[in-house]
Each structure stands twice: as C-alpha cells, then as structure tokens.
Amino acid sequence: MPSATTTRDPAPPACVLDRQGLDALVQALRARGRTVIGPTHRGGAIVLEELRSAAELPYGWGVELDGGHYRVVRREDEAAFAHSAGPQSWKNYLLPERVRQWTADRAPDGELTVRQERHPPASYAFLGVRPCDLRAIAIQDRVLLGGWHRDDAYQARRNGAFLIAVECTEPGATCFCVSMGTGPAAGPGYDIALTEVLDETGHRFLARAGTAEGAEVLAGLPQRDADAATRTAAAEAVESAAGRMGRSMPPVDLHTLMASSLEAERWDEVASRCLTCGNCTMACPTCFCTTTEDITDLTGDHAERWSRWESCYDLDFSHLPGGPVRQSGRSRYRQWLTHKLGTWWDQFGSSGCVGCGRCIVWCPVAIDITEEAHALHQEQLARRAAGEGTP
Amino acid sequence: MTDPPVPYRVLDTRPETADTVTFRLAPAGRALPPFAPGQFAMLYAFGVGEAPVSVAGILPDSGLMHTVRAVGAVSRALHRLRSGDVVGVRGPFGTGWDLPLAAGDDLLVVAGGIGLAPLRPLVQAVLAAPQGYGRLNVLVGARSPDDLLYREELGGWALPYCGVTVDRAGAGWPGRVGLVTALLDQARFSPAETTAFICGPEVMIRATARELLHRGVLPQRILISLERNMHCATGHCGHCQLGPLLLCRDGPVVGYDRAEHLLTVREL
Numbered sequence: 001m002p003s004a005t006t007t008r009d010p011a012p013p014a015c016v017l018d019r020q021g022l023d024a025l026v027q028a029l030r031a032r033g034r035t036v037i038g039p040t041h042r043g044g045a046i047v048l049e050e051l052r053s054a055a056e057l058p059y060g061w062g063v064e065l066d067g068g069h070y071r072v073v074r075r076e077d078e079a080a081f082a083h084s085a086g087p088q089s090w091k092n093y094l095l096p097e098r099v100r101q102w103t104a105d106r107a108p109d110g111e112l113t114v115r116q117e118r119h120p121p122a123s124y125a126f127l128g129v130r131p132c133d134l135r136a137i138a139i140q141d142r143v144l145l146g147g148w149h150r151d152d153a154y155q156a157r158r159n160g161a162f163l164i165a166v167e168c169t170e171p172g173a174t175c176f177c178v179s180m181g182t183g184p185a186a187g188p189g190y191d192i193a194l195t196e197v198l199d200e201t202g203h204r205f206l207a208r209a210g211t212a213e214g215a216e217v218l219a220g221l222p223q224r225d226a227d228a229a230t231r232t233a234a235a236e237a238v239e240s241a242a243g244r245m246g247r248s249m250p251p252v253d254l255h256t257l258m259a260s261s262l263e264a265e266r267w268d269e270v271a272s273r274c275l276t277c278g279n280c281t282m283a284c285p286t287c288f289c290t291t292t293e294d295i296t297d298l299t300g301d302h303a304e305r306w307s308r309w310e311s312c313y314d315l316d317f318s319h320l321p322g323g324p325v326r327q328s329g330r331s332r333y334r335q336w337l338t339h340k341l342g343t344w345w346d347q348f349g350s351s352g353c354v355g356c357g358r359c360i361v362w363c364p365v366a367i368d369i370t371e372e373a374h375a376l377h378q379e380q381l382a383r384r385a386a387g388e389g390t391p
Numbered sequence: 392m393t394d395p396p397v398p399y400r401v402l403d404t405r406p407e408t409a410d411t412v413t414f415r416l417a418p419a420g421r422a423l424p425p426f427a428p429g430q431f432a433m434l435y436a437f438g439v440g441e442a443p444v445s446v447a448g449i450l451p452d453s454g455l456m457h458t459v460r461a462v463g464a465v466s467r468a469l470h471r472l473r474s475g476d477v478v479g480v481r482g483p484f485g486t487g488w489d490l491p492l493a494a495g496d497d498l499l500v501v502a503g504g505i506g507l508a509p510l511r512p513l514v515q516a517v518l519a520a521p522q523g524y525g526r527l528n529v530l531v532g533a534r535s536p537d538d539l540l541y542r543e544e545l546g547g548w549a550l551p552y553c554g555v556t557v558d559r560a561g562a563g564w565p566g567r568v569g570l571v572t573a574l575l576d577q578a579r580f581s582p583a584e585t586t587a588f589i590c591g592p593e594v595m596i597r598a599t600a601r602e603l604l605h606r607g608v609l610p611q612r613i614l615i616s617l618e619r620n621m622h623c624a625t626g627h628c629g630h631c632q633l634g635p636l637l638l639c640r641d642g643p644v645v646g647y648d649r650a651e652h653l654l655t656v657r658e659l
Contacts, residue, residue: 102395104479106437111419112398112477147640149625151393262634262656289629292622296438303438305395307628317630319620321462331658339632346635 014226015218017194017205022080023054024221025164025192029125032217034162037093038127039086044072046086048093051127058083065172065246065357067366078203081128081196084172085356089285090126090137094157095144098308101153101292106301119153125162129190131183132175132354134165136285138189142348143288162213165190169237173246174357176370180249182354184241192218195234206234247357247370250377254351258342261376262334270372271330273365278311280359280367281336286352289317312336337372393625396435396479397423399455401472408538411505412470413458415450419477422453427487428512429616429644432457433624435479436468443484443621444469445509445643455480458508458540484624486644488513488614493586496612497525499578501571501599503532503591507540509616509643510590514548525585526551528578532571532595533557536564552578571595572602582607590616597654600647613647634659 017025029036030052038051041058051057057080064071065084075082104114129137141158144151168177168184177183186193191214195206206226209215250257281287291310296303310317313332318325326332344352353369360368398419407413426432426446432455433441442465448456461467472478490513498517502510510529517527527550533539535557545553554574556567567574571591585608589596596615603613619631621639631638634653636645653659 101393104396104435104437106477110475110477112437112479114395114398114479116395144627147626149393149627151625151627153393262659288627290623291628291630292441294438294440300438307623310628312629320618321460325619326658328658335632335659338634343632343635347632347637 014206014208014231015223016226016230017207017221017223019054019203021222022057022194022205025217026051026054026127028217028220029127029162034123034125036125036127037090039081039083041072045070046072046083048086048088048090054080057081057128062170063172065174065361067174067360067368068363069366070361077198079170079196079198081166081194082170084168084170084175085130085132085285085358085361087283087358087362089283089356089358090129090133090161091140091285091288093122093124093126094137094161095140095154095288095309098306099153101305101307103305104303106303117153119156121160122157123160124157125164127164127166129163129165130168130356131165131186132168132177132180132356133285134163134186134189135180135182135354136356137163138187139286139348139350139352139354140288142350143286146348162217163190163192165193165210167193167195167234167238169196169241171241171245172357172361174360174368175245175355176247176249176357177355178242178245178248179251179370180351180353180355185238190214195238197230197233197237199233201229204230206230247360247368249355249370250374252377254341254373255345257373257377257380258338260380262338264376264379266372266375266379267330267334269375270333270367271328273367274329274333275365276313276329276332277364278313279362279364280369281311281313282309283358283362284340285354285356285358286340287311291317312339337369340369341373393623393627394481396433396441396481397421398477399480401474401476401478402454403474404472407458407540411458411460411538411540413447413456413540414469414472415448416455416457416478416480417450418453423480423482425449425453426455426483428490428516429487429509430483430485431509431621431624431643432480432482433484433621434459434465434469435481436465436472437477437479439468440465441479441481441622442466442469443624443639445616446483447508447511448515449512458505460505481624484621484639485642488588488616488644490516492612492614494523495525496584496586497580498527499530499575499580499585499587499603499608500528501530501587501589501591503571503595504534504538505540506589506591506595506616507531510588511541511544513588518548525581526579528552528580529554530571530574530578531555532574532591535559536561536566554578570598572599575602575606583609586612586614588614588616593617593654600651604647610648610651611646614644615647615650616643617645617650618643
C-alpha cells in the first residue's frame with residue numbers, strides 16, 4: 001500500500017484483494033469485535049445475515065427481478081455481488097423493526113420512575129452495501145439525526161457501523177439508481193469500497209479506503225497494489241452497469257411534479273390496483289415511519305414503551321378523533337409516493353427514493369414507482385396541453 | 392433527543408364541560424424547559440400511552456395546565472386522574488404562537504370549542520403586557536353553552552372585544568347563536584394591521600381564515616394551529632405529516648400563507 005508520503009494524490013490509493021483477501025477482510029473485522037452482516041443465499045432469496053466467513057457470500061448466484069417477481073438464478077460465473085437489492089435493507093439493523101425506548105415503574109404511592117433504555121453498543125460491519133443503499137443510509141441519517149431532536153439509539157447503532165460498499169456491476173431489471181443519481185458508482189460515506197472484477201485474469205476486488213479505519217483494515221490484509229488492468233476493468237464494469245438500468249424516472253423535477261399532481265386522476269387508477277398492504281414501505285430502505293406501543297406487565301405497575309415500524313398505508317396511521325384523515329387507498333398511495341419523491345425534499349432536503357427498485361419487486365400487484373411517475377408526468381403534460389389549447 | 396417522560400404530579404383537576412377536564416401539573420422532580428403559548432406536551436398516562444396536548448396555561452415554578460377532551464384511550468385515562476397522581480410529560484414541542492410577529496398589531500384570537508385551550512396562555516401573555524399590541528379581540532364559538540371552556544374566566548378578561556357564540560342555544564342562553572365568523576363585525580381591528588390566531592376544527596379554521604383574507608388581513612398574519620396525531624413529537628415517526636409539513640416540528644402553529652393550499656386538498 002502506498003504510504004502517507006503520497007498524499008498529493010487526492011484519489012485514495014487502491015489495492016486488489018482476491019477471494020482469500022475478501023475472507024481475510026471478514027476475519028479481520030470479526031477479530032476487531034464486529035458482527036459482519038452481508039448477503040447470503042437462503043430460502044430462495046439473497047438475504048442479509050451474519051457472515052462468519054466470506055465463503056457464505058452468494059458466489060455464483062444472481063437474481064431475476066420484475067414487478068412483483070423475484071427469483072434467485074445460477075450464474076455462469078462465480079461473482080459474489082452480481083445480485084441487486086434483496087428483500088431486506090440495512091435499516092433492518094440500523095433502525096430495527098421493534099425497539100424498546102424506555103420502561104416505567106409505578107410505586108404504591110403513585111410515584112413514577114422512568115428509565116431510558118440503554119442499548120448495548122452495536123458494532124456492525126456491513127459487507128456489500130450497494131451505492132443506492134449507501135445513499136439510503138445517508139438519507140435516514142438526515143431524518144433521524146439531522147433535525148432538532150436526535151434519535152440517540154439510532155446514533156449509537158450508526159456510529160458503530162463499518163460500511164463496505166460494493167459498487168454495482170450487475171443492475172436488476174427494476175433498478176433505476178442512475179435516474180436518482182445514487183449509483184452505480186459508490187458515493188461518499190463508506191469505510192471501504194470494493195468493485196468486483198471477473199475476467200480472464202481472475203476473480204478479484206478493487207478496494208479503496210474512505211476513512212482512516214478503512215485504510216487501517218485494508219493495510220492488514222493480503223493484497224497487492226492496484227494494477228492498471230484491474231482499475232480499467234472495474235471502471236468499465238461500473239460504467240457498463242450505468243447503461244443497463246432496467247427502469248428510469250421521467251427526466252423532470254419530481255419534487256415539482258408531485259406538488260402539482262395532488263389532484264391527478266392517476267391516483268384513482270393506481271388505487272384500483274393497490275392493496276394498501278404496505279410491503280413497499282417495509283422493503284424501502286428509507287421509509288422510517290414508526291408507531292409506539294405501550295405495554296404493561298401483569299402487575300400493572302411496570303410499563304414499557306416500544307417503537308415499531310409502521311406504514312403510511314395503515315388506516316390508523318392518520319388517526320384523529322374524528323376518524324382517519326386518509327380514508328381512501330387513493331390518498332394513502334398518494335401520501336407514500338408524494339412523500340417519497342416530493343415532500344421529502346421539503347422535510348429533509350433530498351429525495352426519499354434511491355432507485356433500488358425494492359418497492360417494485362415486492363409489490364404483490366407489481367405497482368411500479370417509475371411507471372406511476374411517468375403516468376403523472378404524462379397527465380401533467382396533457383393538462384398543460386389542454387390548458388394551452390383552450391383560450 | 393428522545394428523552395423519556397418526566398414525572399409531573401397532578402395538583403388539581405376540574406371538570407370543564409361534560410367531556411372536558413382541566414388539570415394543573417407540577418414537576419415531581421426535575422422540570423422540563425419552559426413552554427411557550429401554542430406549544431404542546433406529550434402527556435403519558437401510565438401504561439396506556441401518550442397524547443399530544445397543547446398547554447392551556449403556563450404556571451409559576453414550571454407548572455403546566457392542560458385541558459383535555461375525552462376522545463380516546465389516553466385522554467379517557469387522563470380524565471381519571473386525581474390530585475396527587477403522577478403523569479409523564481415530554482416537551483416542549485412545536486412552534487408556538489408568534490407573538491413578536493404581532494407587535495403593535497390589533498389581535499384577533501378566534502377559538503372553536505377546545506381550540507380555546509391553546510389560545511388561553513396567548514391571551515394571558517398579551518394581557519400581561521398589553522402595551523406592546525393594539526386592540527385584543529377574543530372570539531369564541533362552541534357547540535352549545537354547556538360546551539364553553541373557561542366561562543368565568545372569559546367574563547373577567549378586560550378586552551376591547553370579547554364575543555361568544557354557540558351553534559345551538561339552550562334555554563336561558565342570552566347570547567348569540569351562529570358561526571364564530573359572524574362575530575367579526577363587532578370586533579375592533581384594522582385588517583391591514585392585524586394578526587389573527589385561530590384554533591378549532593379545520594372547517595372552522597378555513598372559514599375564519601377565508602373571511603379574514605376577504606377583509607384584508609395578510610395571509611402570513613393569520614396563524615392557525617393544526618391537529619395531527621403526533622406519536623414521537625420529535626420529527627421521527629412520520630404521523631403528523633400535512634404535505635410538506637411535519638406538524639410536530641413545522642407546526643402546530645402555521646402561517647395561513649403556507650397552509651392554505653394544503654387545507655384545500657381532501658385527505659392530504
């Protein structure tokens with residue numbers, strides 16, 4: 001590895017790991033006390049699980065994706081990261097489905113003692129964070145840490161997470177990170193970024209450090225300096241992926257499109273298909289909504305407050321004393337889409353969509369967020385044309 | 392900051408109307424930071440849950456007054472509180488009434504039903520420093536005479552104009568019957584130099600704000616307090632969205648210039 005004497009080069013130094021080097025990475029992180037989470041093939045899907053060795057990565061497996069369709073397929077090569085987003089995302093670890101927030105005990109005289117939950121410090125290493133998901137983590141950071149109030153439990157889990165991004169070289173048919181500006185090359189935020197290269201010269205991973213800890217971990221692995229051929233092959237693989245996106249968003253300002261589409265007719269059409277099941281919100285790597293559950297034990301004097309994922313598709317989500325605000329499926333789909341692509345900008349300064357395509361894949365009736373955005377765009381164009389046509 | 396609730400002890404409770412109760416709280420130990428008129432607290436009924444409730448009074452020594460209508464499990468549990476009981480309180484949350492905006496202006500305080508509760512500390516703040524403002528008008532609407540909050544107190548406020556109207560009068564009601572907007576003809580204000588503070592059912596807020604716009608009050612000088620079902624009150628749970636607004640953070644008090652177009656979309 002080039003040492004600190006070559007700091008004139010602003011691009012971080014790169015090295016090459018082979019498959020043994022990748023396993024050494026997993027072992028090095030485990031030796032540092034980290035729980036390594038990464039993709040593995042189980043139950044007919046590529047899922048995220050604790051990895052004890054890099055051998056558990058889904059070498060040789062790819063995925064076949066479409067609206068409401070997910071199949072794991074054997075590849076002709078031995079690629080480890082030639083699959084796009086699976087059913088889970090990193091929020092399953094950073095913002096777990098159910099978290100105890102505090103407990104309260106009531107004394108016989110009515111006095112209340114409230115104890116904030118102290119979460120044991122999590123120390124994760126996420127191996128295989130796709131560029132879209134790297135952005136998704138940054139977006140959730142903004143929601144949960146960027147405001148006046150900070151979610152301390154999230155902060156602790158987030159601080160303890162070491163991120164190994166893997167650039168995308170095999171996009172799925174439902175991917176559209178290029179139109180969301182989130183991939184297929186890795187943006188900032190990683191500790192280490194890898195690009196998988198598989199050609200006649202062999203199977204290897206171009207690696208760069210994004211942080212001091214990343215550099216330290218890389219320095220301890222069996223590796224060699226990055227050669228020009230590997231660098232070129234890696235760059236070409238990512239560039240080629242950018243040209244093979246299965247989907248795209250309309251080339252307009254989606255924030256404005258959503259704000260001007262609140263009364264669009266398209267909502268009725270999509271509502272006739274949407275089951276309001278909330279799958280898209282569970283699979284989405286940025287959806288953050290939660291509800292609270294208050295429970296007591298049998299004595300009635302010990303109470304707990306839990307937070308739990310909730311979906312804006314639940315009728316109760318918009319509960320008010322007079323009844324739910326969003327009673328129709330139409331209004332609930334509209335809430336989800338206009339928030340994701342539009343009002344997220346107003347609330348948190350970015351889009352809430354990263355183009356991972358999970359909502360398309362895991363929708364039981366194959367509703368496609370890109371198709372809906374295109375339809376709203378077409379309807380807007382038609383409205384404008386009609387408006388201009390009438391004196 | 393996702394701090395857990397802080398214990399507050401109930402000093403006293405007083406039935407306000409058939410379905411509304413007012414209670415005063417004092418910190419059982421540590422006190423929360425001071426609340427401003429228009430802000431809200433999350434009140435925790437032990438083992439039942441939390442509800443967002445505006446402050447109806449800001450008392451000495453970090454005390455709080457709340458007026459709660461029984462509409463759900465939590466508010467019914469809050470109704471069962473007796474003096475000496477302990478509740479959990481989180482806050483202060485949200486935007487308050489922007490009184491500095493109204494400096495020198497005539498003030499219109501327009502309340503519908505329980506909407507008078509978050510406006511009460513605003514009226515008290517103005518009455519405590521009247522020299523900073525023009526004429527203070529308080530316009531109150533309720534379903535019936537029996538649903539009027541703070542009846543005795545209302546009569547004691549020394550105001551250029553204080554009007555009360557009800558939807559349905561009972562026997563012996565000498566006052567007015569009709570919409571709260573009908574009281575505007577008696578109120579004393581110069582529309583171009585007026586700040587309005589409105590809280591009540593959304594339909595009443597819209598009707599009042601429209602009438603004020605029509606009379607020449609500037610939309611950014613019409614402040615309204617909106618209701619959504621806050622769960623976390625810290626901007627993290629997503630429940631209180633109204634289009635681009637997270638009402639626990641950007642509200643509950645919002646300028647009508649920002650809210651008008653959002654209130655015209657059904658089921659937003």
